[in-house]
Amino acid sequence: MGVMARAATTSDAFNAIAEPQRRDILMLLRAGERPVTDLAQELGMSQPGASKHLRVLREVGLVRVREVGKQRLYGLDADGLRPVREWVGGFERFWNESFDRLDTYVQDLKQARQED
Amino acid sequence: MGVMARAATTSDAFNAIAEPQRRDILMLLRAGERPVTDLAQELGMSQPGASKHLRVLREVGLVRVREVGKQRLYGLDADGLRPVREWVGGFERFWNESFDRLDTYVQDLKQARQED
DNA sequence: CCATCATATTCCCATATCGGCATGTGACAA
DNA sequence: TTGTCACATGCCGATATGGGAATATGATGG
Numbered sequence: 208m209g210v211m212a213r214a215a216t217t218s219d220a221f222n223a224i225a226e227p228q229r230r231d232i233l234m235l236l237r238a239g240e241r242p243v244t245d246l247a248q249e250l251g252m253s254q255p256g257a258s259k260h261l262r263v264l265r266e267v268g269l270v271r272v273r274e275v276g277k278q279r280l281y282g283l284d285a286d287g288l289r290p291v292r293e294w295v296g297g298f299e300r301f302w303n304e305s306f307d308r309l310d311t312y313v314q315d316l317k318q319a320r321q322e323d
Numbered sequence: 324m325g326v327m328a329r330a331a332t333t334s335d336a337f338n339a340i341a342e343p344q345r346r347d348i349l350m351l352l353r354a355g356e357r358p359v360t361d362l363a364q365e366l367g368m369s370q371p372g373a374s375k376h377l378r379v380l381r382e383v384g385l386v387r388v389r390e391v392g393k394q395r396l397y398g399l400d401a402d403g404l405r406p407v408r409e410w411v412g413g414f415e416r417f418w419n420e421s422f423d424r425l426d427t428y429v430q431d432l433k434q435a436r437q438e439d
Numbered sequence: 440c441c442a443t444c445a446t447a448t449t450c451c452c453a454t455a456t457c458g459g460c461a462t463g464t465g466a467c468a469a
Numbered sequence: 470t471t472g473t474c475a476c477a478t479g480c481c482g483a484t485a486t487g488g489g490a491a492t493a494t495g496a497t498g499g
Contacts, residue, residue, distance in 0.1 A: 225341035226487085230410065237417060243446055256488065258447055277445050277496050285417035292418070294346065295408050301353065301401035302408070342457090359476060372458065374477055393466050393475050 220291050223267045228252060229260050233269060236283040243279060336407050339383045344368060345376050349385060352399040359395060 224230050231250050235241065241249075247257035261281055264270040268287035273280045340346050347366050351357065357365075363373035377397055380386040384403035389396045 221343075221346070222341045224410075225338045227337075228487095230337070234413065237414065244444095253489070254446070255448080255490085259487080262447080274496090277443095279446065283414075283417055285414045288411055288414055288418070291407070292411050294340075295404055295411060297350065298353065298399075298401045298404055301399055302404070344457095360474095369459070370476070371460080371478080375457080378477080390466095393473095395476065 218263075218267060220267050220269060220287050221294075223263050223269055224288075224291065226260065226263075228256075229264055232257070232260055232264065232281075233283060236270065236281065240273065240280040240282040243281065246281065334379075334383060336383050336385060336403050337410075339379050339385055340404075340407065342376065342379075344372075345380055348373070348376055348380065348397075349399060352386065352397065356389065356396040356398040359397065362397065 224233070228250065232246055235246060235249060243257050243261065244254060246261070247254045250257070252260075261270060265272060265281075269284055270281045270287075271284045273282065340349070344366065348362055351362060351365060359373050359377065360370055362377070363370045366373070368376075377386060381388060381397075385400055386397050386403075387400045389398065
């Protein structure tokens with residue numbers, strides 16, 4: 208049994224979207240399916256680079272591939288974002304509270320000004 | 324100047340929440356401020372481990388520290404999740420569409436069965 | 440079959456990252 | 470001041486990761 212010096216590889220959606228370039232790919236794919244070379248060129252990355260990122264995205268279910276002739280068209284599978292969406296959603300109420308706090312702060316400022 | 328073999332370190336919210344343990348910390352903090360040792364114990368991690376994760380979370384603005392006596396109370400700063408929330412929000416419509424696609428698929432299945 | 444286009448994979452390097460452990464540091468109490 | 474508590478930091482080992490370059494694979498056309 209090997210020494211576990213690092214937590215098990217987090218190959219999930221959270222990990223996949225931690226990479227800016229992978230986020231870029233996903234955003235591009237909102238406009239529709241695209242072949243690899245297209246993506247690489249559009250995003251200024253090498254073809255192998257694009258392929259590697261796409262592999263990660265595919266493995267976590269964020270994109271789908273469809274083979275058309277020589278090409279492989281990659282398409283968005285937004286359902287893969289569900290875990291992220293749900294996790295972030297769990298903070299919704301705090302998100303609002305921070306606005307409340309800001310509001311309170313502003314109110315305090317106004318009051319302080321009036322007291323001058 | 325060294326060789327840039329990896330993209331500039333992504334020290335942003337996306338990166339911070341890519342770690343399961345850090346997500347756990349944030350979720351725990353929804354219940355209120357907590358000292359480091361508390362968090363470590365509750366989540367079954369070492370004190371240094373907790374401190375390091377908290378440092379990352381602090382650096383990307385996901386938590387705040389408040390010093391009280393010997394202790395340092397860490398509190399949630401949900402506003403730091405805004406970039407993630409907004410990015411994911413950009414896929415809202417595809418999220419719905421995927422349901423539509425599933426629905427279409429199911430309809431197709433029904434039709435295929437009837438044609439047998 | 441052979442050449443070519445599109446894409447995937449492999450190898451290598453440099454670096455980032457996590458965990459454990461030991462140690463440093465700052466506040467408070469005796 | 471000295472001891473202790475709560476926490477941060479430093480160092481190390483193992484591993485994960487991204488980019489570049491070269492190469493393999495797979496489908497298509499001739």
